[in-house]
Amino acid sequence: MSSTPQTARNVQHAAVEWAVRRHTDETWSDADQQALDLWLAEAPEHLLAYWRAEDGWGRTELLGALRPFRAPSVRISDQGPRNWARRIAAVVALTALSGAAAYALHEAPSQPEKTYSTVVGEHKTLALSDGSQIEMNTDTVLRANIARGKRQVVLVKGEAYFQIKHDSARPFIVFANGHRITDLGTKFRVRNRPNSVEVALVEGLARVDTNSNAQSGHSALLKPGDVAVATANSISVTKKPAAILSHELAWRQGNLIFDNAALAEVAAEFNRYNRQQIVITDPKVARLTIVGTFPANDAEAIINTAREVFGLKAEQANGRITISR
């Protein structure tokens, strides 16, 4: 494709130029992105050189995360709404049961930790005085240790969306199931599932390290659109389109968005947000697919869709809604 032979050196210099601009130019626009995409499509050596340059750039970013903690210039304390205080006693008891495993995996905290929780169907935003924000989804428990020289959160259970103000002196670290997510100036979502932890990166850069107690730790550097699933001994990273990522964050507006999701999946998702559980036992019904946006706390909307679109029956009894043919 390239008519003039391109020396590897020239290609590398051009790739580095693109990568550096892409990461540091605050005026980076859609037109710039298009120009980059064009350049990448021009020749495979451009693409490979760009991947190599970005990898190199990403590696230097590790310096910031691995840098030893340093006394902060500004003291940060949690400024969350006061009415949580009342709930803390109850939450601490719950944490003691469900959080024991995760707790043991991170260093003994020298700073007082605070525990926050949401009940089923609740959505809560924690605003930290450093400008960072944590949105807690339904049925979630987390412990935050935001203090002198450190910013750490343990996601004991559930799901949260983090919008972190970067501070290279104090990396923001989220522990979930022993895995460690180190923010490098980021917006990301973490969901703690029974056997795995899912991290979706919306913006910025973050590093995921698997359970540090395991035989061999794995780590992955996440870029926007990356979704990492960490289990006890592996990390897999896949790319998700921006639209899917935003669907998976619709809970922040109190919605659930499904795009060709199986009814079984819809029910499972819905059940996370409601005490009244939807039950589907018929596999044929479970496989029906749905497209749409539903309020997370509105059972009626789902039931009506099941009735009107699929002609299904819905029976309510003992806090359960059974959908069948």
Add this chain to the structure above:
Amino acid sequence: MGDTPQTSERSNDPRQTGAATVMHELRTWFVSEVLPLEQALMHYLQSNWRRADDLADIRQDIYLRLFEAAKERIPHPARPFLFTVARNILIDRYRRERIIPIDGVPDLESFAVATTEPGPDRRAIARDELRHLQAALDRLPPRCREAIVLRQVEGLSRKEIAQRMAISEKTVNRHLCDAMNLLLDMKSAGDAP
């Protein structure tokens, strides 16, 4: 998908998503499995090709051929495949330039052995990498180092770096690019202490 086509008003284009996934897989493979072998590859090339100026181009040829092959099927593990491609590319070059290597065809044996060795602990690699990175930073020209440290360690924006260093943003960009090129070269050569 399901057995209810009437509900799928918005259909994804599976081919497009598929292509994107493949490209992403290729990238992940290239970055996580091929690039970490670059030092070993360059060492192999150095001992089998005399003109140092050609090495980067030879590496580019190797990566290109590897990439073309990986589009069909991603080779696991990457190492033996990479070195086989490297050997073939070298042989092509010998032919083209009518060079008869004194030691005969490049020796793959010593590299093949390395593939069966158990890899070191990943955390050790991470620590090592950081040590190498810090050593490499120390070898950058002072202004380049200052710029990259302000950016990557201190997290300053390009504008803030320009103010701090009393230079234009354009010069900051130049320093950052120079720093990255030097770091890539050092990493590739494996001569960071």
